[in-house]
Amino acid sequence: MSLRCEIIPVTAFQQNCSLIWDTETMRGAFVDAGGEVERLLERARHHGVTIDKLLVTHGHLDHASGVAELAERLGVPIEGPHEGDGFWIDGIPEAAARYGFPPARSFVPTRWLRQGDTVTLGSLAFEVLHCPGHTPGHVVFHHAPSQLAFVGDVLFAGSIGRSDFPRGNHEDLIRSIRERLFPLGDDIRFVPGHGPLSTFGEERRGNPFVADRLFG
Template sequence: MEIITLPVTAFTQNCRIIICKQTRQAAVIDPGGDAEKIIAELAKHSVSVQCILLTHGHLDHVGAAKILAEHFSVDIVGPQQDELFWFDALPMQAQMFGFAPITPFYPHHWLNDGDIFPVGELRFEVRHCPGHTPGHIVFYEAKHQLAIVGDVIFKGSVGRTDFPKGDAQQLLASIKQKILTLPDETKILSGHGPDTKVVTERISNPFISGKYG
């Protein structure tokens, strides 16, 4: 597996390009904006883009999804269907976050907990992790011990729960049940900030230990 991280927009959101080395098939995960930047990066690599994958519906994670899907003639896949209201609210989100105006668009396919989504020879297990948003999902690749977690958990922190339908207790339950149960050395790729590991967050994340929150 090859991983390319492109921070996009003023929110420095980590758009990830995931490439299967064997097939050169690729997925773009959480393209929050700066579509031209993402397209230019993909052009540097000999890959076939298969899909756009989304962890949740916040605009800083989906802002370039429709442009990329149309450019590469691929589907937008995920998150879980409880996220529908955030896609309905894309125009409001643009105004709230200071993005350019955007009209609502929707995933071609929703995903559910336990689904397996292939990208070439890679196999991503879908883990539904509500709390930051109700339909938030995480993509876990067991062979490479890698979890792409959106805004569920960060190095030393956790996702916000003060947005509509956020739930702090639900978020902590999701983290403990769906992320901290992964193997210790599983790499956590968050939507913002540096990468971390499951064992690191289990031991030192103050929001999980109960020091904060």
């Protein structure tokens, strides 16, 4: 089994939407379809990928504004986030208007996700980690065989997610990173919600918010 990924920055927020697929079956998914739906569909066609589902790390506009349209057009299920982000998803239409996005609809995920759940895609299986702090219902998708994780806005190269949004919590965010992500291993590469990829090991060594040296 083999996982392939193309990272497609979308919207003025340059959010990293990931097109992921199983090379054995060419069945794929979008992780955090934040907008620019036609462009996302073109990239799937370019690679010959059939989209089977939509995965969502959290309910913020820039990560989810294209989800309802894609689900309707493709007739595919939506998996994620955790139900704690339901209020963020409900607020997508209002947020789109406030931030100058094209009109966007809210949605109800086909499957809310919880800590320890598994998401499948073709022959691939992803571990779900509930990582609150940036939002209460944020989840991370981890593909152990590829040593790759899709972490949304929990962790960035050299930084961490904001926790000053409604129902955010800084202590929860630090705990999510230190106790749920870092134990996966230093060699795990991660795709953040914005900006370049990094590894958990690199962030343990040098991230000014969560490096090991800060925690004795």
